[in-house]
C-alpha cells in the first residue's frame with residue numbers, strides 16, 4: 447500500500463486536488479477512501495474537520511486511522527477502488543474562516559496570559575460552521591469587564607500589527623523554551639514528547655500546535671464577547687465571532 451502525504455500544513459491554501467485512491471474500506475456512508483496526496487484535515491486541536499466534496503458528493507466524515515486520513519462520503523463502493531483517481535474540492539471559506547479563528551484563539555489566549563500573568567485554559571473550540579470560537583479558562587482571582595477590555599485591546603492591536611505567523615520545529619519542549627524564552631507557552635508540557643511543531647506569532651507568542659493558521663495576525667473583522675457568569679470565581683469565557691464589521695462590544 448502506498449503512503450499518504452498530507453499537504454495541508456505545507457499548502458493550506460490548496461483546496462482542490464485530483465488524487466489517487468490508495469486504500470478503501472466500507473463505511474456507514476458508503477465508502478471511506480484514503481488518497482495519496484491528501485488536502486482534507488480531520489477534526490482536532492479544537493478545529494472542526496474540513497467541509498467539501500469527493501467527485502461532487504459531500505464528505506460526511508473524516509477519520510484518522512492506521513496513520514492515514516480516511517474520507518467517508520455517500521458513494522457506491524463498487525465505483526471506488528485503489529488506483530481510481532478522484533477529485534476533491536474543499537469549502538474554501540470554511541477553511542479560511544477556521545484559519546482566521548484558530549490564529550485568533552492564539553492571540554486571545556496570549557493576550558489573556560499576558561494580562562493575568564498565568565491562566566489555565568480549559569477549552570478552546572471553533573464552531574462546526576467556522577463562524578465563531580470559544581475560549582474558556584480560569585485565573586486565581588475575580589474577573590471584571592476591565593480585564594476583558596484590556597485583553598480585547600491587546601488582541602486588537604496585535605491584529606492591526608499584521609505580525610507574520612510562521613511554523614518552526616524544536617527538538618523538544620525544553621529546547622523551545624530555551625530558544626524562545628518568555629514568548630514560549632505550553633498548556634500541558636506532558637502532552638509533548640520529542641520534537642514539537644511550533645507556531646510563532648512574530649515577537650508575540652510561540653506555542654506548540656498542529657493546527658492550520660492564517661499567515662499573519664490580521665485575522666480580519668471580528669468581535670470579542672465575554673460571558674461574566676463565573677467571573678467572581680475567576681472563570682472567563684470569551685467568544686470570537688467573525689463578523690463583517692469593526693463595531694463591537696463586550697460583556698453586555
Ligand SMILES: [Zn+2]
Nearest residue numbers: 645655656657
Ligand atoms: Zn494553532
